[in-house]
Amino acid sequence: MKKINLDPHVLFNQGIMISKSIPSETVLEFINLIKDNYEPVELERIGGKEDGGYLFPNVFNEISYCFSPGVNTVASFEEQLSNEFNIKSFLADASVNNPPLNNKNFHFTKKFLGARTNNEYFTLTDWIKEVGIKKETDLFLQMDIEGYELDVLIKEDMNTLSKFIGMIIEFHWINLIFESYTYKMFNGIFSKLLEKFCIVHIHPNNCCGLVSYDNVVVPKVAEFSFLRRDFLNKVKRLNKLSLPNKLDFPNDLQNEDIVLPDVWWKK
Secondary structure, eight states, rough: OOOOOHHHHHHHHTTTTOBBOOOOHOOOOOHHHHHHHHHOOOOOOOSSSSSOOOOSOOOOGGOOOOEEEOOSSSSSSHHHHHHHHOOOOEEEEESSSSSSSSSEEEEEOEEOSSSOOSEEEHHHHHHHHTTOSSSSSEEEEOOOOOTTTHHHHHHHHHHHHHEEEEEEEEOOOGGGGGGHHHHHHHHHHHHHHHHHHEEEEEEOOOOOOOEEETEEESSSEEEEEEEEGGGGGSSOOOOOOOOOTTTOOSSSSSSSOOOOGGTTTTO
């Protein structure tokens, strides 16, 4: 039988990298950070009953502008913000030429959101400056950028992020928190966000399923809804959390929805 050379340098030259795994107890510490900052509040669904629709408390009369990087084939969330609340949405994506529909409140830029600014990318801070917004404390962020959310959230400090009343962020690669380097990224990002924001909803995307390691179950991809803490007194708070929410629907209507594992929310 041919022996496999497990020397990390040999594997690296073959395009294979090995990252040290971390104990499940450490992963549970991160999950407990999520759970301890999950606030049960009354939610509404904005957008359609599929991918592109999200749950958030009704603070939309307080919001003037939505920033929405990552343009998909639907824009039901931004369309409802425009039609019901007259909120202007700034959309950005270098992979398409236009938003999927026309709307008087849509402003499109053919660039990617990222951790640097150049001809193809801009940072969130530079994007806000570029559109020339005067009042910068009543913004909303809806971000689904296929993994680049980690780059953006590592780059941006709370001076920029705290300008947003709320944020809905789809996190990818959550299953990689069992690896030491990725764990540090997720733990650092969430520790930073949760200084100013609480979590008001989590919905796993049924595109990718769940993974289990050492009896800890993790969604590969999930949508997180964050509310700035100073707005908690402006929404209806509930006595207890119950999932799934009756307004949750599967992102992919062809597949059964995924319920967030109990360890992420049940106390």
